[in-house]
Amino acid sequence: MGVVTLQVWYALKRPPIHHPLFRRASKQRPPVPSKSLSLLQRGALSVLFAALAYVGLRYFSQLVFIIVFFVPIGIAGIYMTIHGTLAGFYWAIRVSSAIARERERGTFELLSTSPYGPFSASWAICTGCQYYDQTFNGQGAQRVWFSRIFFLTLLLLTGLLSLPEAHGMGVPNNTSANFLESLVNVLELVSVLALAFHIDDIHSTVIGSLVGLIVPLFARNRLDARIGAFVGFLVLQITAYLFIWLIGFALIPELNANLAITGAAAALALPCEQLLVFFAVREGIARLLWSINSLLLDGDVSDLRLLTKGGRLIC
Numbered sequence: 001m002g003v004v005t006l007q008v009w010y011a012l013k014r015p016p017i018h019h020p021l022f023r024r025a026s027k028q029r030p031p032v033p034s035k036s037l038s039l040l041q042r043g044a045l046s047v048l049f050a051a052l053a054y055v056g057l058r059y060f061s062q063l064v065f066i067i068v069f070f071v072p073i074g075i076a077g078i079y080m081t082i083h084g085t086l087a088g089f090y091w092a093i094r095v096s097s098a099i100a101r102e103r104e105r106g107t108f109e110l111l112s113t114s115p116y117g118p119f120s121a122s123w124a125i126c127t128g129c130q131y132y133d134q135t136f137n138g139q140g141a142q143r144v145w146f147s148r149i150f151f152l153t154l155l156l157l158t159g160l161l162s163l164p165e166a167h168g169m170g171v172p173n174n175t176s177a178n179f180l181e182s183l184v185n186v187l188e189l190v191s192v193l194a195l196a197f198h199i200d201d202i203h204s205t206v207i208g209s210l211v212g213l214i215v216p217l218f219a220r221n222r223l224d225a226r227i228g229a230f231v232g233f234l235v236l237q238i239t240a241y242l243f244i245w246l247i248g249f250a251l252i253p254e255l256n257a258n259l260a261i262t263g264a265a266a267a268l269a270l271p272c273e274q275l276l277v278f279f280a281v282r283e284g285i286a287r288l289l290w291s292i293n294s295l296l297l298d299g300d301v302s303d304l305r306l307l308t309k310g311g312r313l314i315c
Contacts, residue, residue, distance in 0.1 A: 005286045008206045015127030019120065021111055025098055025128025080147045084200035085237055088208030092229035095126045095212025100225035103216060119297040122213045130209075148197055152190050159186035181264050192271045196278055203282040208233055210289035217296055236289075240281050248277035 016022050056063070079086075099122055102108040108125075112118040163182045211233050219225035252273050256266050 004290050005203060005206050005283055008209070008286070008290070009202050011123075012127060012130060012205070012209065015131055016120070016124050019111075019124035019128075021102065021107070021121055021124040022128040022131075024102075024107075025125050026131045077151065080144050080151065080197075083144045084197070084202075084204035087201065088204030088211075088237070089230065089233055091130065091205060091208035092211040092215070092233040093226050094129050095209055096215040096219065096225040096229035097222045098125050098129050099212070099216040100219050100222045104221065117298050119293075122216075122297060126209050126213060145197075148194070152194055155193075156186065156190045159189070181267075185267055188268065188271055192275050196275060199275075199279050199282065203279075203286060206286050207236060207282070207289060210286065210293055211236070213293055214289065214296060236285055240285055243281045244274075244278050247281070248274040252277065 015026075099108065102121075102125060108118070108121055111121045111124075114120050160183070163179055163186070211229055215228040215232055216225045219228050253266075253270065256262070256269065256273075261269060
């Protein structure tokens, strides 16, 4: 990945653990006691669910079959596809709200007098929020990747089973060539999807964090910060995917055709070209946000190397 994205990503994994704002943001809060239903309420819900199940199976069996078997699979597929986007939304809102809260308390301005200024204070709060929520050590991302690996493996096996088979020695050369070409296409598709998932996770986290750093500079309170972070990240995501669709799925196929890249060559080149566009557009947005961050907070990429040296803040 590009220098900016990689350095921000690695810096998020090496927080300033001795900064007071990091300790404040990452401090575990007492858990909220969970509410449980009484025995009578559980019995009433059980009777209600049993009645609904009977009516559904008796009169709407086909609809129940679709709901039970296909809807969960579709929801799981959508979730593991947009997991990076959801994470970006969460971090943009979470980080911006935490910084706005410190501004309301008056502690942000005080700690901004450190040698690295408001950049170090904002960065400490950002990383503190993410370590409080166990971004890099939690099991949520692991479960998502387990689902993705299962999906990609299923896709790979389905593609392999659908390949044109070559039987024995008497098969014409063109059949063997078609088999090899289809095999390469299937392997390439699975690899490109896996890389796209990984790129999206990293870029969404970085972009969401940078949005969370910038928005509180213009927000008057936590509510304004949350709304601004949500809208800002949403606009950036929509813009990114519009550019990706226009360039990767509209312009590049036409460009390949104009360059006489057709057939097997086009089938092999197009997924890699689309992945490159996907990366380049997201990287461009991350670089733009970092430039805005540097302008407003007087932070530079070189500061990240100092702020994260040895996993601690030097100030």
